[in-house]
Amino acid sequence: xxxxxxxxxxxxxxxxxxxxxxxxxxxxxxxxxxxxxxxxxxxxxxxxxxxxxxxxxxxxxxxxxxxxxxxxxxxxxxxxxxxxxxxxxxxxxxxxxxxxxxxxxxxxxxxxxxxxxxxxxxxxxxxxxxxxxxxxxxxxxxxxxxxxxxxxxxxxxxxxxxxxxxxxxxxxxxxxxxxxxxxxxxxxxxxxxxxxxxxxxxxxxxxxxxxxxxxxxxxxxxxxxxxxxxxxxxxxxxxxxxxxxxxxxxxxxxxxxxxxxxxxxxxxxxxxxxxxxxxxxxxxxxxxxxxxxxxxxxxxxxxxxxxxxxxxxxxxxxxxxxxxxxxxxxxxxxxxxxxxxxxxxxxxxxxxxxxxxxxxxxxxxxxxxxxxxxxx
Ligand code: ARG
Numbered sequence: 001x002x003x004x005x006x007x008x009x010x011x012x013x014x015x016x017x018x019x020x021x022x023x024x025x026x027x028x029x030x031x032x033x034x035x036x037x038x039x040x041x042x043x044x045x046x047x048x049x050x051x052x053x054x055x056x057x058x059x060x061x062x063x064x065x066x067x068x069x070x071x072x073x074x075x076x077x078x079x080x081x082x083x084x085x086x087x088x089x090x091x092x093x094x095x096x097x098x099x100x101x102x103x104x105x106x107x108x109x110x111x112x113x114x115x116x117x118x119x120x121x122x123x124x125x126x127x128x129x130x131x132x133x134x135x136x137x138x139x140x141x142x143x144x145x146x147x148x149x150x151x152x153x154x155x156x157x158x159x160x161x162x163x164x165x166x167x168x169x170x171x172x173x174x175x176x177x178x179x180x181x182x183x184x185x186x187x188x189x190x191x192x193x194x195x196x197x198x199x200x201x202x203x204x205x206x207x208x209x210x211x212x213x214x215x216x217x218x219x220x221x222x223x224x225x226x227x228x229x230x231x232x233x234x235x236x237x238x239x240x241x242x243x244x245x246x247x248x249x250x251x252x253x254x255x256x257x258x259x260x261x262x263x264x265x266x267x268x269x270x271x272x273x274x275x276x277x278x279x280x281x282x283x284x285x286x287x288x289x290x291x292x293x294x295x296x297x298x299x300x301x302x303x304x305x306x307x308x309x310x311x312x313x314x315x316x317x318x319x320x321x322x323x324x325x326x327x328x329x330x331x332x333x334x335x336x337x338x339x340x341x342x343x344x345x346x347x348x349x350x351x352x353x354x355x356x357x358x359x360x361x362x363x364x365x366x367x368x369x370x371x372x373x374x375x376x
Pocket of ligand 1: 128129172175177178197227228229273275276363364365366368369
């Protein structure tokens with residue numbers, strides 16, 4: 001971008017908790033401008049204001065003037081005083097870039113590309129989530145039938161199917177949702193919280209490398225469980241943390257994808273991955289269980305997804321894994337689901353299809369956990 005005009009502005013208020021800063025930065029970027037944060041004084045508690053000074057750089061005076069007007073409600077009305085320690089050593093600069101998005105598989109909501117892993121070695125051998133109570137109680141043959149029904153149903157709904165090779169001794173490798181977060185030609189592969197699943201990591205890395213993805217492998221101290229904890233809704237990543245993934249992983253997701261990442265704290269151990277309580281439908285609606293998030297997470301979701309697009313379910317409904325759905329075009333595929341939720345989806349123009357996933361629920365996963373979308 002040719003360097004043209006610059007203006008320094010100061011912002012004050014509950015910039016972080018109330019998401020004002022996100023709104024401001026989005027506004028700047030939407031205008032194709034760049035910003036550099038030079039001073040940041042974060043409020044000590046939730047009642048205190050955060051103060052910030054930034055330089056905005058735009059292509060021309062008109063754009064800059066429009067931005068100044070749009071940001072007027074958030075700007076400080078008297079000059080702010082910044083203590084020396086609030087001056088950032090390294091300034092935070094975000095250049096506006098219009099990167100050419102490359103889709104190795106081509107994003108196609110009606111014909112998404114989906115990766116699954118056959119359940120040849122699936123069982124419940126250990127307990128790493130509250131659902132895994134019945135070690136050794138999986139009906140392996142029934143699990144294979146259920147998996148095949150899911151595969152066929154997704155394919156019939158219009159998806160292009162891919163599979164990875166199952167591996168002995170890795171019963172949870174079937175849950176390909178966790179293998180990686182995928183966007184364009186980038187894959188950020190999993191680094192599991194529990195050692196029981198860490199053996200899966202090299203297989204996911206190999207699969208994505210072999211299929212032409214630019215793979216990010218996280219440092220050893222950062223845990224992250226793939227698209228099980230990072231879902232895209234309208235060019236934003238909604239990423240869960242606490243039970244399995246670390247919030248520190250989120251900057252790697254935005255670095256890889258170039259998308260803003262909304263960090264959502266998960267608060268109920270039964271809903272330990274974001275994909276069991278948050279399900280984007282066609283970049284339009286959202287099926288979700290509000291009780292799985294802390295109050296900040298809920299307000300972030302409410303601030304981003306308009307009310308008429310949010311389909312909330314109760315705890316009882318969420319316990320059926322109804323939010324762990326695979327969406328292909330207008331079809332929504334999930335475990336045997338409550339009629340109320342199916343009716344609500346139908347009323348919104350979707351075709352709900354429920355299939356019995358009992359054996360996978362014994363491992364704490366259902367339809368969506370058994371898939372990862374490759375064409376975002
Ligand atoms: N047993 C697996 C685990 O606890 C289930 C993973 C479910 N995957 C998901 N994306 N929610 O890790």
